[in-house]
Amino acid sequence: MKRSAERQFWMASALALLWLMPVYAIAVSALSPEADLLAWPKSWLPAALSWETLRFFVQVAGVWDAVINSAIVAALTMVFSIALGAPAGYSLARFHFKGQNLFRMLIVMTRAFPLAILSLPLVTRFISVGLYDTHLGVALVHTALALPFSILVSSSLFMGIPRELEEASWTLGCGKIRSFARIVLPLALPGLAATMIFAFVVSWNEVFAASVLTLNQRTLTAFLFASLEESPLHFRLAGGFFLTVPSLVFIFAVRKYLFSMWGISDK
Amino acid sequence: MRAFIFGAAFLFLLTAGAAAQTTVVSTQLRPIEEAQKMRTVLLKGAADPVRFIPEDPNTYQTRMQAELAAAKGEVHATIALEGELEPLDAIGGLSDVDDVIAQLSTSREFSAGSLALAKMGGRAFRFVPFLTNTYIMVANKKALPYLPKGADIDRLTWVQLIEWSKNLRQATGSAKFGLPAGPKGLLHRFFQGYLYPDYTGGLVRTFRTPDAERLWTDLKELWRYTNSRSTAYSFMEEPLRTGDVWIAFDHTARLLPALRERPGEFVAFPVPAGPKGRYYMPILAGLAIPKNTPDRGAAVRLIDHLTRPDIQALALREVGFFPAVRADVGRLSPGIRVAADAVSKTFGAGDGRAAKIPVGLGARNGEFNKVFIDTFQRIIVRNEPIPAVLNRQADALREVMREAGAPCWAPDESSGGRPCPVE
Amino acid sequence: MKVGRSPEWVAYGLIAPSVVFLALLFLWPLTETALMAFREPGRGWTAVHLRKMIGDLNFTVSLKNTLLLVAAVVPVQLALALGMASLLDRIPRGRSVFLYIWTVSLGISDLAAGLAWLSILGDRGYFNTILHMAGIVDQPVNWLSYRHPLALFLCIFIAEVWRATAIVLVIVVAGWQLIPREYGEAAEVLGASPWQKFRRVTLPLLKPTVQSALILRTVLAFEVFAVVYALAGRDFPVLVGEAYNWQGAYQNTHVASAYALFILTISIAATFVYLKALRVRRETLS
Numbered sequence: 001m002k003r004s005a006e007r008q009f010w011m012a013s014a015l016a017l018l019w020l021m022p023v024y025a026i027a028v029s030a031l032s033p034e035a036d037l038l039a040w041p042k043s044w045l046p047a048a049l050s051w052e053t054l055r056f057f058v059q060v061a062g063v064w065d066a067v068i069n070s071a072i073v074a075a076l077t078m079v080f081s082i083a084l085g086a087p088a089g090y091s092l093a094r095f096h097f098k099g100q101n102l103f104r105m106l107i108v109m110t111r112a113f114p115l116a117i118l119s120l121p122l123v124t125r126f127i128s129v130g131l132y133d134t135h136l137g138v139a140l141v142h143t144a145l146a147l148p149f150s151i152l153v154s155s156s157l158f159m160g161i162p163r164e165l166e167e168a169s170w171t172l173g174c175g176k177i178r179s180f181a182r183i184v185l186p187l188a189l190p191g192l193a194a195t196m197i198f199a200f201v202v203s204w205n206e207v208f209a210a211s212v213l214t215l216n217q218r219t220l221t222a223f224l225f226a227s228l229e230e231s232p233l234h235f236r237l238a239g240g241f242f243l244t245v246p247s248l249v250f251i252f253a254v255r256k257y258l259f260s261m262w263g264i265s266d267k
Numbered sequence: 268m269r270a271f272i273f274g275a276a277f278l279f280l281l282t283a284g285a286a287a288q289t290t291v292v293s294t295q296l297r298p299i300e301e302a303q304k305m306r307t308v309l310l311k312g313a314a315d316p317v318r319f320i321p322e323d324p325n326t327y328q329t330r331m332q333a334e335l336a337a338a339k340g341e342v343h344a345t346i347a348l349e350g351e352l353e354p355l356d357a358i359g360g361l362s363d364v365d366d367v368i369a370q371l372s373t374s375r376e377f378s379a380g381s382l383a384l385a386k387m388g389g390r391a392f393r394f395v396p397f398l399t400n401t402y403i404m405v406a407n408k409k410a411l412p413y414l415p416k417g418a419d420i421d422r423l424t425w426v427q428l429i430e431w432s433k434n435l436r437q438a439t440g441s442a443k444f445g446l447p448a449g450p451k452g453l454l455h456r457f458f459q460g461y462l463y464p465d466y467t468g469g470l471v472r473t474f475r476t477p478d479a480e481r482l483w484t485d486l487k488e489l490w491r492y493t494n495s496r497s498t499a500y501s502f503m504e505e506p507l508r509t510g511d512v513w514i515a516f517d518h519t520a521r522l523l524p525a526l527r528e529r530p531g532e533f534v535a536f537p538v539p540a541g542p543k544g545r546y547y548m549p550i551l552a553g554l555a556i557p558k559n560t561p562d563r564g565a566a567v568r569l570i571d572h573l574t575r576p577d578i579q580a581l582a583l584r585e586v587g588f589f590p591a592v593r594a595d596v597g598r599l600s601p602g603i604r605v606a607a608d609a610v611s612k613t614f615g616a617g618d619g620r621a622a623k624i625p626v627g628l629g630a631r632n633g634e635f636n637k638v639f640i641d642t643f644q645r646i647i648v649r650n651e652p653i654p655a656v657l658n659r660q661a662d663a664l665r666e667v668m669r670e671a672g673a674p675c676w677a678p679d680e681s682s683g684g685r686p687c688p689v690e
Numbered sequence: 691m692k693v694g695r696s697p698e699w700v701a702y703g704l705i706a707p708s709v710v711f712l713a714l715l716f717l718w719p720l721t722e723t724a725l726m727a728f729r730e731p732g733r734g735w736t737a738v739h740l741r742k743m744i745g746d747l748n749f750t751v752s753l754k755n756t757l758l759l760v761a762a763v764v765p766v767q768l769a770l771a772l773g774m775a776s777l778l779d780r781i782p783r784g785r786s787v788f789l790y791i792w793t794v795s796l797g798i799s800d801l802a803a804g805l806a807w808l809s810i811l812g813d814r815g816y817f818n819t820i821l822h823m824a825g826i827v828d829q830p831v832n833w834l835s836y837r838h839p840l841a842l843f844l845c846i847f848i849a850e851v852w853r854a855t856a857i858v859l860v861i862v863v864a865g866w867q868l869i870p871r872e873y874g875e876a877a878e879v880l881g882a883s884p885w886q887k888f889r890r891v892t893l894p895l896l897k898p899t900v901q902s903a904l905i906l907r908t909v910l911a912f913e914v915f916a917v918v919y920a921l922a923g924r925d926f927p928v929l930v931g932e933a934y935n936w937q938g939a940y941q942n943t944h945v946a947s948a949y950a951l952f953i954l955t956i957s958i959a960a961t962f963v964y965l966k967a968l969r970v971r972r973e974t975l976s
Contacts, residue, residue, distance in 0.1 A: 005782050012777045012784075016791040022806035022852060023794055025816060029809050034528070038509045040830055041819040060299070061306045062318075084708045091704035098698075101965055103705055104905075105958060110716050112909045112957030114933050116329075117950040120943065121719040123333035133341065144715045147708060148909075152902040153861055159898045159970070160868035191864035198796070198860070205799040211326050212333070215290060215341050216318060221799065226323045227299040228801065229451070232524040233505050235299050237809075240802030247797035255790050325938025354941065441829060449923040450935075495835040496813065499923025511813055511830075633940035641747045644924070648836060 030054060030241035034234045053238035057224075066223035067246075069135060070204060073219055076139035077203035078196045081146040085195060086188075089154025094163070107148045115145070119212045126213060133215045141209040146199035153198075157191035158184065197251055204247045220246075289317045289565045292330070293346035295398070295552045296586055297321040298524075304585045309578055314568040324351055331557070335360040340559035344566040346397060349384055350624050350632055352555050356393050357629040362556045363391040367567055371395065375576055376593040384551050388626060394553030395570050396591035398582055401549050402456060403609040405503070405522045405535045407513040413438055421612055423539040425465065425485060428514070432492035435513060444493045445512030451501035453518055454643065455636040456624075460548025461516075462486065464622040465541025469679045471687040474664055475657035478543070483646050483653045490647050498648065507533065518550070519606050523587045527602030535609035537616060546622040546678065547613050551591070583607070620678065627673035635671070638664045665689045727947035739944040743936075743952070746945075752927040758843070759918075759928070760911045763850045767907060768900070770851065771858035775866045776888060789863065796856040804920025807849040808834075811921065836925040846926060849917050854910065858903045865899025866892070901968040908964070909957045929953050 029037055033050040036043070057063060088107075092100065122141065123132065131137035161184055169179035210222035221243055228239040296305045302321045310317045322330065327347065334340045335358065345352075355361055368377070368385070381396035406420075413434040414420060418427045432444040448454040459470055466482035467473035494500075494512050503515035504525035515522065516538060526533055538547060554573060556566045572578060579590035580597055587603050589610060590596070599607055613619060628635050638660055645656040668686045675687035682688060730736050743749055774792055778785050795803065810816045813830040821827045833841040869892060877887045893900075915931040930953060937946035 005780060008777050009781045009783070012774075012781050012788050015774070015777075016788055019791055019794070019852070021816075022803070022810060023798070025809045026798075026802055026806040029805070038814065040509075040814045041822045042814065042816055044816075056299075060303055084711055087704040088708040091701045095698070095701035097701040103709070104965065105961060106709070106712055106717075108905055108909050108961045109720075109954060109958065110712060111906070112912065112954045112961075113716075113720060114913065114930050114950050114953065116934055117937055117943070117946050118716075118719045118723055119329050120333060121722040122715075123330065124336055125719065127333060127337040132337075140711075140715055144712065147712070149857075149906060151708065152906055153864060156861070156865055156898040156902045157868065160865055160895075162870075187868065190867060194860050194864050198857070201797050205797075208326070211322070212330050215292070215320065215330075216288070218320075224299070225801070226321045226326070227297055227302045229297075229323065230502065230521075231298040231300065232502075232528075233508075236801070237805055239299065240799065240805050244798050244802045247799075248794065251793065251797050252790060255786055323938075325934075325941075328938075328941060450919050450931075494832070495837050496832050496923075498836065498925050499834065499921075501923075509814055630941055633938075634942060637940050644747060648925075 026237065026241055026244070029234075029237040037234055037237070053234050054242060056235075057239060057242045060224075062218075062223065063220070066218050066220040069214075069217050069223075070219040070221065070246075072135045073139045073142065073210070074200045074203040076135060077142040077146060078199045080139060080143040081150040081199040082192060082196060084143065085147055085150030086154045086192060088151045089156075090158050090184075092151070092155035093158035104152075107151050110144050111148050115141075116208050119208065122209075123212050132213060133217050135217060138210050138213050138217075138219065139203070141213065142203040142206055143199070145206065145209075146195075146202045149198050149202075150195035153191055153195050154188065157188045161187050193254060197254055200250055201247050204250075205243070287315070289313075289315045289343045289562075289569050290320065290341060291317060291344045291346060291569060292320045292322050292327065292342050294322055294324045294327050294348065294351050295346050295588075297323070298520075300524075301520075301586045308585050309573065309581060312578075313572045315565055317569060327351065328354060331355055331360065332358065335557060335559060337559060339561055340557050341561060342557050343560050343562060344569050345555050345557060346552060347555070348624070349387065349394075349551050349553060349626070350628075352394055352553060353387060353626070353628070354630050354632065355555070355557075356387055360558055361393050362558050362560070362563070364393065364395055364556060364570075365391050367395055367556075367570060368392050370567075371571060371574060375574060377574075378591055378593070380549070381551050381591045385553060394555040395574060397552045397554045397573060398579070398588035399549060399551050399591055400519050400588055401547055401610055401613055402453075402460065402516065402538055403519050403522065403535050403606065403613060404514065404516050404538055405507060405526065405533050405609075406515075407507065407510070407533060408531075410435055410443065410513040411534070420534065420536045422545075422616075423536070425462075425489075425539045425541050428539045429485065429489045429492070432489060432514060436492045439513075442492050442494045443513035444489065445500060445503055445506050445515040446493060446497045447500050447503050447515075447517050447521070448497045448643070449499045449501035453521070455639045456518075456548055457516055458639040458643070459625060459636075460622045461538050461546060462541070464546035464620075464678045465539075465543055468543035470622070471664065471668060471675060472679045472690050474689050475654075475661045476690065479657060480653050482541075483642075483657070487647060519610060520587060523602065523606055526605050527587075527600070530601035530605055533605065535605045537609060537613040537619075540618075544620055545616055545618050546620050547616075548622050548624060549614070550624060552588070622678050623676045625673075626676050628667075628671045629673075631667050631671035631673075634667050635664075638667060661689045723943075723947050724951055726944050727951050730944065739942075739948045742942075742945050743948040746932070748927040748932050752929050752932045755926055756912060756914075756929045759846065759850065759914065760908060762847055763854070764904065764908050764911055766851055767855045767858050768904060770855050771862045771903070772893075772896075774855075774859055775862045776892070778863065779866065780884075789859075792859055793856040795853050796860070798853075800916035800920075803849070803853050804917045807845070807852075807917065808920055811845045811849075834921050834923075834925075842922055842926060846918055846921055849921060850911075850914060853917055854907065854914075857910070858907050861903040861906070862896065862899055865896050869895045897968060898970045901964055901970055904968070905961050905964050908960045912953055912957050912960075 028046050031049050032046045033048055036047055126132040126137050165183050166179055169183050205221060207221050207225045210219040224239055228236055296302055306319050334342055377396050385392050385394050385396050387393045413431060415427050415430040435443040446454060462482050463470045467476055467478040473479060500506055502521045503517035504522050506512035507515055507525045554570045560566050574592055576592055576594035579592050580594040582588050583590060583596050584599060587606055625635055642656060642660045645651045646653055672686050674684055675682040679687055727739055728735055811833060813832050818830045834845055873891050874887055877891050913930050915928050918926055918928055919931060933946050933949035936942050936949060
C-alpha cells in the first residue's frame with residue numbers, strides 16, 4: 001500500500017514536470033536576450049537573464065490604467081457570475097421542473113456561438129443604453145462567458161451534496177435559508193471558488209469583447225493585444241508572459257480555497 | 268452587497284469619458300514599439316492631450332461601424348489605409364475635409380499623388396494624407412554570393428529571383444525564400460500589386476489569361492524553393508531574423524524590425540519585375556474625421572500637428588513611414604536608411620509603374636482579397652490544375668466585382684462606370 | 691417534491707435572473723445575427739449566404755478538421771483529468787502543488803499558449819533540439835506544415851490537450867471532493883481492486899460532474915482556433931477560424947453568421963447527446 005502511494009507520487013511528479021514544460025518555455029523565452037531566442041540548437045538554460053523587454057511593458061504609457069480597468073472588470077465578473085450562477089445551479093440540482101434541459105441548452109449556447117460575430121449588434125445596443133466604454137458593460141459580456149461554467153459546476157456540486165444532510169438540518173429546527181448557509185454552502189465552497197477563479201481568468205484573458213466595447217477604458221489584454229500581435233517576437237513573448245503572470249498569481253493566491261476542503265467527509 | 272456593487276458600477280459610468288482628450292483610433296503604427304513612439308514622440312507636442320488607440324483592422328471595422336451609427340461618437344479622428352477607410356466612406360461615415368486641406372496647404376505641401384488618392388474617386392477630399400509606404404524585398408547578406416550571374420539586385424526579374432532561390436536551395440539544402448502567406452500576412456498584395464501586373468499587365472481583366480497561367484507556373488517553381496512554413500508567416504522580419512528565410516517579400520513596416528536590429532546583416536531592394544513591367548503598390552495612410560466626431564476642432568488641430576513637416580520627418584526617423592508632405596528628413600539611423608533606400612529606388616525606378624491598391628470595392632474588399640488567397644491555396648498548396656482553378660476562381664472574382672460594382676483601376680484598362688470585367 | 695410548498699415556483703425564481711440576463715445579453719443579439727445569415731438588405735430572405743458557406747474552399751476541410759480534433763482531444767482530456775484526479779486522491783503529500791501545476795494552463799492566455807508551443811514545436815524549438823541531440827536530425831525539421839499532415843495534427847493535438855485539460859480537471863476535482871470517503875473504504879474492505887473501486891464506486895458517483903465537464907469541454911473544443919492558428923497558420927483551417935475570417939478579413943457578416951449558426955447547431959447536437967447518453971438522476975446520491 002505504502003509503496004504504491006510512493007509510485008503514485010512519482011507518477012504525479014513526472015506528469016507535473018511535463019505539464020510545466022510550456023510554462024518554462026515561455027518564461028525562459030520572455031527572460032532571454034533576443035539572440036538566445038533565435039539560436040539553434042536551443043540551450044536548456046538561459047545564458048543570461050534579461051529583464052529589458054519585460055521592463056519595457058511596465059513603462060508603456062497607459063499600462064497601469066489598463067491594469068486597474070482589468071482588475072475592476074474581473075472583480076465585477078466574478079461577483080456577477082456567482083450571484084447569477086449559484087442560484088441557477090442550485091435550482092438545476094434540487095428541483096425537477098419543466099424546461100430544465102432547455103435551460104441547460106440556453107446556457108451552453110452562450111459558449112457555442114463565437115462572440116466576435118455578436119459584437120456588432122452588441123456594440124450598437126451598448127452605445128444606445130450608455131454601457132459602451134464602461135467597466136460594467138465589459139463585465140456583463142464577460143459574465144455571459146463565465147456563466148455556463150458557474151451554473152454547470154455549481155449544479156453538479158449541489159447534486160453531490162446529499163439531500164439528507166439538508167433535510168436533516170430542517171428537522172433539527174434550522175430554517176431553510178439557515179440550513180443552506182450552514183450546511184450546503186460550506187460544502188460547496190471549494191467548487192464555488194473554482195467558478196470564481198474561472199470567471200476571473202475568463203475576464204482577464206478575454207480580448208475581443210473588451211476591444212470592441214471599450215475605447216478609453218481598455219482592459220490590459222485589449223490594451224496590449226492589438227499592439228502585441230504585430231510586434232517582433234521578443235515583445236510578443238515578453239508581452240504574453242506579462243499578461244499571463246497576474247492570472248497565475250491570482251490562481252496561486254486562491255488555490256487554498258479551491259483545494260483545502262479535500263476529503264471533507266473524513267471529518 | 269449587490270446594492271454596493273451596482274452603486275460602484277454606476278460611479279464608473281459617471282467617471283467614464285470625463286477627461287477632455289482627443290481620441291484617435293488607428294490601424295497603423297500598431298506594433299508595441301511604434302505605438303509607444305507615437306504616444307511619446309510624435310504626439311508629444313500636440314495641442315491637446317491625445318489618446319492613441321491602435322486597433323486590429325478587423326476589429327476596427329466593427330467598432331467604427333457601430334460608432335458611426337451612434338448620434339454622437341467618441342472618436343475624434345482616425346488613421347487608416349485608403350482601403351480601410353473606404354467601407355466607412357461607403358456608409359457615409361467620413362466628413363469632408365476640403366476645408367482642412369485648403370487650410371493646411373498654406374503652410375505645407377502635400378505630394379500631388381497622395382492628394383489625388385485622398386478623394387477616393389469622388390469630388391471632395393475624404394481624408395488628409397498622413398504617411399506613405401510600399402512593399403520591398405529584404406535579403407540576408409549571406410545570400411548575396413548566390414545571386415545569378417549578371418543579375419543586378421536593384422533590377423531583378425522574377426526569373427532571376429527563382430534562379431537565386433534555387434541556387435540557395437542547392438547550396439544550403441533548405442528552402443530560403445519566404446512569403447507572408449500566414450493568416451495575418453499580406454500575401455494578397457503580392458498578387459495584386461506585383462505578380463499579376465508584372466506578368467499580365469492587369470489584375471481583374473487578365474485574371475485567367477495565358478499570361479496568368481505562366482505566372483502560376485513560375486510561382487509553382489518558386490514555391491519549390493520557398494520555406495513551407497510560409498503559410499504560417501505573417502511578418503517576414505521574424506523568419507529573416509531567425510535565419511529560416513534568407514530572401515523575403517513584405518510591407519516595409521513588417522520588415523523594418525529586422526533591419527533596425529541588425530542593419531549590417533541585411534540588404535533591402537525593390538521587388539523584381541516581370542514580362543509586362545516593373546510595378547509597385549504605393550500605400551497611403553490617411554487621417555479622417557468621422558461624421559459624428561465629438562469635437563471637429565480638436566480633430567483638425569491633431570491633423571495639423573501630425574502633418575507638420577518636422578513631425579513627418581520624425582515619423583520616418585522613428586517609425587519608418589514616409590512623409591506625405593515635403594519635408595527635410597535629416598539623418599536616418601542605419602536600419603531605416605537601408606529600408607528608405609530600397610523604397611526610394613522603388614518610387615524612383617525609371618520604368619516603375621504604380622499598381623493602385625484596389626479601390627471602389629467597399630465592403631467587398633475582403634472577399635476580393637480572398638479570391639487571390641484561395642487561388643493560391645488551390646494551385647500552390649493543394650496542387651490543383653492551374654486552368655481549372657483559374658476558371659473557377661474567375662467566376663468568384665466576377666461575382667465580387669458585380670456585387671461591388673467597382674470599375675477597373677490601374678493597371679487594368681478603364682471600364683468606364685461599369686464593373687471591371689474578367690476576360 | 692419535498693422542498694417547499696411550491697417547488698416549481700422556487701426553481702423558476704432561482705433561474706429567472708440568469709434567464710433574463712442571457713435573454714438580454716445573448717438571445718437578443720443572437721437573433722439579430724441569426725437573421726443575417728438568411729437575409730440581405732433589399733433582397734429579403736435568401737439562401738445565398740448558406741450556399742456561399744457550403745461552397746467555400748475551406749468549409750469541408752475545416753469541418754473535418756474540427757470534428758477530428760474534437761473527437762481526438764475531448765476523450766483524452768477526460769481520461770487524463772480522471773487519472774489526475776485519482777492520483778490526487780491517493781498521493782500522500784503535495785496535493786495543492788500538483789493541482790496548481792496541472793491547472794496552470796487555465797490562466798495562460800491564448801497568445802502566450804500559442805507562443806509557448808511554437809517555441810517547443812517550431813523549427814528552432816526544443817523538440818527539434820532533442821531530436822538533434824539524439825542524433826535523429828541535423829537540420830531543424832519543419833513539423834508544422836501541410837507537408838507533414840500527421841505531425842501537424844499531433845502537434846495541435848498535444849497543444850490543445852495541454853491548454854484545455856485544466857478546465858475538465860477543475861470540474862472533476864470539485865465533484866470528486868464531495869464523494870464520501872466511506873464509499874471507497876467500504877469497497878476496499880470488500881476487497882475491490884483500485885480499478886474496480888474507481889469503475890464501480892467513483893465513476894457512477896461522478897456522473898453529473900462528468901456530464902457537465904463533457905458538455906462544457908466539447909462546446910469549448912468546437913470554439914478552438916487561436917492556438918491552432920498560431921501553430922498551423924493557414925494549414926489547418928477550423929470552423930471558428932473560418933467564421934472569424936469571414937467576419938474580419940472578408941467582411942461578410944452574413945456568411946460569418948451562417949458559420950456561427952452552423953457551429954451552434956453542432957454544439958447543441960453534441961450537448962443533446964451528452965444529456966441523453968449520460969442521463970443523470972437528481973437522486974443519485976440519496
